[in-house]
Amino acid sequence: MSKIIVLMGAPGAGKGTQARLLQERLRLPQISTGDMFRALMKTETPLAEELRPLLTLGRLVPDELTIRVVRERTAQADCRGGYILDGFPRTTAQAEMLEGLAAEQGHALLAVLVDVPYDVLEKRMTGRRNCPVCGEIYNVYFKPPAHDEVCDLHPEAKLVHRADDNADTARDRVETFERDTRPLLDFYETTGRLRRVDGNRDVEAIYADVEKAVNS
Ligand code: AP5
């Protein structure tokens, strides 16, 4: 049966890093609500005005809007064989919506938690840089690009530092995760659909366990 793979984890845990590998190797589309909101934020629209302060301060985007974006994206043809969700759901209302969506679309759901201790998260977030062209994720401490501040594959592109990747906002985002999103782990655990992976190792070791979990 086709699957929705829900990658879960605190901010900076490595959801995006693992989701990009899954997309490449399992040929399933990666849907990151954070990436979608950051792209929408760059447009000259009233929606961008609404999103900018929320994303900059690391506050959650309202459920209604988030749910609409996910419903529209997952209705596209490339999602028929299943897809990877990265950063969704984050609230009980979003998780409830996803239960209905999975049933409607005929997909099973499996949640994979990338588990990382809190003292590691801050460096992962404050050190992160992204390529504005291909979205490749770097880290000045753990995965530096070959040349300072430019993407290995797009040397013309200066890497971007996310506005919410400063120490204060990073702490707030972790608190939001604890309050609003952690309860969803219990929900998936009690329904037998949660797999936990130790996310405090190198990327490929984590990936091997993520892929095993996905195929379990
Ligand atoms: P979002 O973009 O989802 O941010 P997040 O959850 O805070 O997660 P991150 O993207 O920060 O971390 P990640 O787990 O993807 O880690 P990554 O792989 O990059 O959301 C941003 C905002 O959008 C939210 O605050 C909210 O405003 C809004 N939003 C999004 N979804 C929403 C929703 N559903 N509802 C409401 N609002 C929503 O890795 C992090 C760093 O660590 C990188 O530098 C990477 O190179 C490095 N790294 C990764 N793995 C390893 C490793 N194994 N070892 C060493 N370094 C590693």
Ligand code: MG
């Ligand atoms: Mg991410």
